[in-house]
Amino acid sequence: MKNILKGSIILVVILLITGCTKDEWMNPAPVTSLSDLTVFDTKDRVVAQVNGMYASLKSGQHLGGRFQVYNDVRCDNFLPNSSNLVTNFATWNHTAISSTNEVQNLWGAVYATINVVNVFLEGLTAAWDEGKITDFVTQDEYNQYRSEALVVRALCYFDLVQMYSKPYNMGNGANRGVPLRLTANKSAEGNDMAPSTVAEVYTQILKDLNDAEPLAIAAFGTTNLNVTRIHKNTIIALKTRVYLHMQNWGAVVTESAKIVPAAAPFTATSGVAHTLNASYAGIFTSPHATRESIFSLPHTTANNAGGQNHLAHYFGSGSGESYYLVSTPGSLYATMDATDARKMMMATVGGHPYLTKYVDQTNRSDYAPVIRWAEVLLNRTEALVRSGNTVTQQAVDLLNAVRTRSLATGAYALGDFASAAAFYDTVLLERNMEFLGEGIRNMDLMRLSLTIPGKASDIGFGIVPAIPTTSESYIWPVPVSELSYNKLMTP
Numbered sequence: 001m002k003n004i005l006k007g008s009i010i011l012v013v014i015l016l017i018t019g020c021t022k023d024e025w026m027n028p029a030p031v032t033s034l035s036d037l038t039v040f041d042t043k044d045r046v047v048a049q050v051n052g053m054y055a056s057l058k059s060g061q062h063l064g065g066r067f068q069v070y071n072d073v074r075c076d077n078f079l080p081n082s083s084n085l086v087t088n089f090a091t092w093n094h095t096a097i098s099s100t101n102e103v104q105n106l107w108g109a110v111y112a113t114i115n116v117v118n119v120f121l122e123g124l125t126a127a128w129d130e131g132k133i134t135d136f137v138t139q140d141e142y143n144q145y146r147s148e149a150l151v152v153r154a155l156c157y158f159d160l161v162q163m164y165s166k167p168y169n170m171g172n173g174a175n176r177g178v179p180l181r182l183t184a185n186k187s188a189e190g191n192d193m194a195p196s197t198v199a200e201v202y203t204q205i206l207k208d209l210n211d212a213e214p215l216a217i218a219a220f221g222t223t224n225l226n227v228t229r230i231h232k233n234t235i236i237a238l239k240t241r242v243y244l245h246m247q248n249w250g251a252v253v254t255e256s257a258k259i260v261p262a263a264a265p266f267t268a269t270s271g272v273a274h275t276l277n278a279s280y281a282g283i284f285t286s287p288h289a290t291r292e293s294i295f296s297l298p299h300t301t302a303n304n305a306g307g308q309n310h311l312a313h314y315f316g317s318g319s320g321e322s323y324y325l326v327s328t329p330g331s332l333y334a335t336m337d338a339t340d341a342r343k344m345m346m347a348t349v350g351g352h353p354y355l356t357k358y359v360d361q362t363n364r365s366d367y368a369p370v371i372r373w374a375e376v377l378l379n380r381t382e383a384l385v386r387s388g389n390t391v392t393q394q395a396v397d398l399l400n401a402v403r404t405r406s407l408a409t410g411a412y413a414l415g416d417f418a419s420a421a422a423f424y425d426t427v428l429l430e431r432n433m434e435f436l437g438e439g440i441r442n443m444d445l446m447r448l449s450l451t452i453p454g455k456a457s458d459i460g461f462g463i464v465p466a467i468p469t470t471s472e473s474y475i476w477p478v479p480v481s482e483l484s485y486n487k488l489m490t491p
């Protein structure tokens with residue numbers, strides 16, 4: 001943390017936004033050097049910092065690519081072409097230790113973004129209260145900027161506890177979480193901070209999201225901005241994910257009911273009119289701006305996650321460091337219907353099937369998905385059944401909406417489920433197919449305290465045993481860098 005927090009963060013924020021285009025965020029004039037005293041002098045400089053938060057969030061070490069990759073390759077669907085430790089091999093075979101690259105890099109990148117947010121929030125609030133920006137920033141704009149900052153911070157803490165802490169359901173949140181850094185840190189003086197509990201971290205995540213919701217804009221003026229910037233429905237969607245991980249089924253139902261109607265076609269009832277895209281493949285095709293995509297991080301040729309970070313590098317067939325799909329009998333790939341549109345987004349190259357959601361190996365312009373409307377619908381259907389332990393027609397209809405979009409002949413009937421448990425298994429399978437390569441699989445297994453399945457390489461990288469919840473490898477260790485600089489952090 002010492003190197004991350006050292007000195008003023010403002011310059012870092014401004015540098016991060018260089019290269020953003022009009023369609024990505026708000027297109028401020030590029031600025032390369034601003035002092036702490038002048039960053040709120042003009043509207044462009046305020047906007048530049050808002051863009052800087054997003055730019056930091058889409059770091060290739062975090063939601064620009066690697067976080068999604070970690071959460072998929074840990075599990076049972078992918079096998080590596082390479083044993084290069086730089087490209088997540090230790091994550092794949094569960095040998096990551098405190099000094100492993102990805103363990104240190106994700107932690108550092110996420111806390112860097114958290115500090116960018118904290119610096120911005122404190123500076124923005126002070127400038128507003130002192131009347132320094134009221135001539136060129138309206139009340140609505142001030143509220144929106146604060147809302148976006150709070151949500152970015154909430155996302156960061158949510159992602160941290162997924163990798164470095166035991167799931168909420170293990171001990172009802174009483175286990176060791178991560179340090180809750182909520183104030184700007186411009187020097188190493190604040191490095192020492194004890195970790196909060198998992199429950200305390202989730203409480204802060206929900207506080208940020210709940211504080212942000214009434215401040216947020218209902219919708220932006222373009223579809224692309226509605227995909228790449230945070231608005232009210234983004235916040236509600238993320239809350240359904242957070243409550244799902246807490247197993248607070250009633251809260252998932254309540255939050256999702258704000259925007260999900262009771263009957264098909266399940267188009268959002270307020271704010272951005274989110275709906276399932278008619279074509280599954282179309283979600284991942286340029287310009288990546290469908291109403292199904294609630295929040296994605298944009299990449300262009302000039303502004304992307306970088307060489308060994310982007311999603312096409314890991315899931316496409318064009319890289320010698322990529323991961324191909326397990327295809328042995330009983331695997332997800334082997335059991336999927338050949339006519340399923342999601343199966344059609346897989347292609348065999350050199351004897352191995354690869355995911356084709358992300359195709360731009362050269363320019364790295366594939367957007368990095370964070371949350372889609374399909375997830376909100378599946379979050380709601382699972383919570384409806386779990387909250388009452390009874391399979392309902394509405395729950396089946398929601399499941400079918402997602403399923404039949406890709407497999408027209410695959411609709412379920414209410415009588416197909418002998419028990420609620422059978423429905424849960426079906427939803428988990430549907431989520432595995434729907435979000436393959438989007439970073440959901442590992443989080444789904446862990447939120448339900450399920451064993452991470454074993455796997456076996458067919459090109460000589462050995463057998464990886466299953467990881468039960470009792471294994472130290474079930475979560476990542478705290479990085480050695482944090483333990484070195486934070487005397488109050490526990491391993």
